[in-house]
Amino acid sequence: xxxxxxxxxxxxxxxxxxxxxxxxxxxxxxxxxxxxxxxxxxxxxxxxxxxxxxxxxxxxxxxxxxxxxxxxxxxxxxxxxxxxxxxxxxxxxxxxxxxxxxxxxxxxxxxxxxxxxxxxxxxxxxxxxxxxxxxxxxxxxxxxxxxxxxxxxxxxxxxxxxxxxxxxxxxxxxxxxxxxxxxxxxxxxxxxxxxxxxxxxxxxxxxxxxxxxxxxxxxxxxxxxxxxxxxxxxxxxxxxxxxxxxxxxxxxxxxxxxxxxxxxxxxxxxxxxxxxxxxxxxxxxxxx
Amino acid sequence: xxxxxxxxxxxxxxxxxxxxxxxxxxxxxxxxxxxxxxxxxxxxxxxxxxxxxxxxxxxxxxxxxxxxxxxxxxxxxxxxxxxxxxxxxxxxxxxxxxxxxxxxxxxxxxxxxxxxxxxxxxxxxxxxxxxxxxxxxxxxxxxxxxxxxxxxxxxxxxxxxxxxxxxxxxxxxxxxxxxxxxxxxxxxxxxxxxxxxxxxxxxxxxxxxxxxxxxxxxxxxxxxxxxxxxxxxxxxxxxxxxxxxxxx
Numbered sequence: 001x002x003x004x005x006x007x008x009x010x011x012x013x014x015x016x017x018x019x020x021x022x023x024x025x026x027x028x029x030x031x032x033x034x035x036x037x038x039x040x041x042x043x044x045x046x047x048x049x050x051x052x053x054x055x056x057x058x059x060x061x062x063x064x065x066x067x068x069x070x071x072x073x074x075x076x077x078x079x080x081x082x083x084x085x086x087x088x089x090x091x092x093x094x095x096x097x098x099x100x101x102x103x104x105x106x107x108x109x110x111x112x113x114x115x116x117x118x119x120x121x122x123x124x125x126x127x128x129x130x131x132x133x134x135x136x137x138x139x140x141x142x143x144x145x146x147x148x149x150x151x152x153x154x155x156x157x158x159x160x161x162x163x164x165x166x167x168x169x170x171x172x173x174x175x176x177x178x179x180x181x182x183x184x185x186x187x188x189x190x191x192x193x194x195x196x197x198x199x200x201x202x203x204x205x206x207x208x209x210x211x212x213x214x215x216x217x218x219x220x221x222x223x224x225x226x227x228x229x230x231x232x233x234x235x236x237x238x239x240x241x242x243x244x245x246x247x248x249x250x251x252x253x254x255x256x257x258x259x260x261x262x263x264x265x266x267x268x269x270x271x272x273x274x275x276x277x278x279x280x281x282x283x284x285x286x287x288x
Numbered sequence: 289x290x291x292x293x294x295x296x297x298x299x300x301x302x303x304x305x306x307x308x309x310x311x312x313x314x315x316x317x318x319x320x321x322x323x324x325x326x327x328x329x330x331x332x333x334x335x336x337x338x339x340x341x342x343x344x345x346x347x348x349x350x351x352x353x354x355x356x357x358x359x360x361x362x363x364x365x366x367x368x369x370x371x372x373x374x375x376x377x378x379x380x381x382x383x384x385x386x387x388x389x390x391x392x393x394x395x396x397x398x399x400x401x402x403x404x405x406x407x408x409x410x411x412x413x414x415x416x417x418x419x420x421x422x423x424x425x426x427x428x429x430x431x432x433x434x435x436x437x438x439x440x441x442x443x444x445x446x447x448x449x450x451x452x453x454x455x456x457x458x459x460x461x462x463x464x465x466x467x468x469x470x471x472x473x474x475x476x477x478x479x480x481x482x483x484x485x486x487x488x489x490x491x492x493x494x495x496x497x498x499x500x501x502x503x504x505x506x507x508x509x510x511x512x513x514x515x516x517x518x519x520x521x522x523x524x525x526x527x528x529x530x531x532x533x534x535x536x
Contacts, residue, residue: 235379236377239379271379271380271383272379272380272383272384272517273380273384273517273518274380279380280380280381281305283379283380284308284378284379284380284381284382285306285307285308285311285312286303286305286306286307286308286312287305287307
């Protein structure tokens with residue numbers, strides 16, 4: 001805290017002390033390595049502008065949450081990060097979406113290679129109707145990572161905090177697992193090919209509180225190795241797991257309806273002292 | 289979701305677009321109840337100052353007995369805040385208000401205790417102590433300024449009035465000056481042992497009054513926190529500048 005005294009002026013009277021409010025802010029986010037950089041990103045579905053003017057950086061080994069009301073474009077943005085929207089008719093982007101300084105939508109970029117590096121976990125657990133082992137081994141086999149497959153499967157299952165629960169029934173059907181286990185299996189399946197980033201789109205919305213807690217705990221372990229981006233409707237989940245939170249909202253000015261990024265900051269700041277009144281209104285439930 | 293025309297049980301309109309009207313009503317009611325604690329302090333302070341002016345031992349005993357009401361209010365607010373935190377997970381401005389109410393009610397409880405401390409000092413010199421009018425007058429002035437400061441901090445909180453909160457520093461400066469004057473007056477109270485004893489007790493009384501005023505400043509700091517989101521210690525650094533006429 002700055003407690004320095006102002007110097008006296010010519011008249012001998014001390015000048016007015018600045019009324020600047022002293023701050024006790026927490027340390028800034030220490031992560032500095034940028035994984036994603038979005039520059040004025042816009043997303044169109046046909047002639048409809050779904051997301052407009054999003055500029056933000058996602059940092060390495062940090063959990064970044066995206067929150068906002070339905071239709072605000074947060075899922076669109078996260079799916080844009082690994083080209084999951086490519087198959088949507090009329091989808092196109094404007095601006096730039098950079099991954100380690102490489103344009104994700106640049107000419108010659110192979111979407112499969114993008115998705116190999118940037119894995120994704122969806123809202124509903126979607127294991128293949130195969131054994132637990134085959135679910136995890138599926139992507140490595142496809143990509144030709146066939147040596148040491150057993151070790152790779154075990155490592156992925158351990159990484160997803162599922163190994164101890166399934167090690168005795170690896171040949172059993174993945175569909176026999178509980179919802180929480182299935183979701184962790186999907187995470188194991190994603191990390192089996194050692195991606196760089198995990199995108200999680202509402203990963204807990206179909207799970208009960210205990211399964212949710214296990215996935216949230218897992219995220220804390222995973223961020224040591226991976227960079228995580230989570231889209232969630234659950235603000236408290238964002239507050240619990242993410243260091244950085246982006247608040248998106250729907251801009252309905254000038255007759256349009258486009259998702260925009262309102263505020264992006266350290267999670268603690270966003271939930272204690274948001275800068276923007278729209279953020280304050282949303283997180284406190286005054287969004288009408 | 290609420291509509292603009294909806295009313296709460298007590299007839300106050302629900303804020304349009306408020307998705308959590310029950311929580312926000314509960315929080316608002318808790319604030320009213322906590323600020324009501326300052327009214328209890330004002331009542332106690334009035335009786336304490338009257339007991340002091342007339343060296344009224346019976347009135348002092350009532351002050352001591354009535355402190356239970358303030359302690360009870362403290363427990364109610366404390367429980368209410370725990371309940372809100374557990375059930376409603378307040379965030380942002382709501383969270384800051386909840387946190388500040390916890391501080392506010394703690395200061396209320398301490399102000400109540402200071403009234404008790406003063407009340408306990410009144411009978412120590414006996415029923416007809418050798419009072420010095422100059423000391424009592426200084427204490428009376430200090431008491432009324434402190435009363436005004438407590439009332440002021442309540443309004444500043446209610447209105448989320450940051451300049452009013454910062455003005456508490458100026459008011460507190462006057463009270464601190466009086467506190468030092470009382471100390472000097474007590475030193476000059478003469479050689480008579482009974483008078484010296486009484487005057488020494490009055491120094492302790494002045495100190496307790498001064499602490500009540502400090503608690504009012506602390507509540508002002510909470511106003512700054514609720515309004516700005518930043519904790520601002522109204523430290524001594526600001527006081528000299530404010531004495532030279534700085535307006536908040």
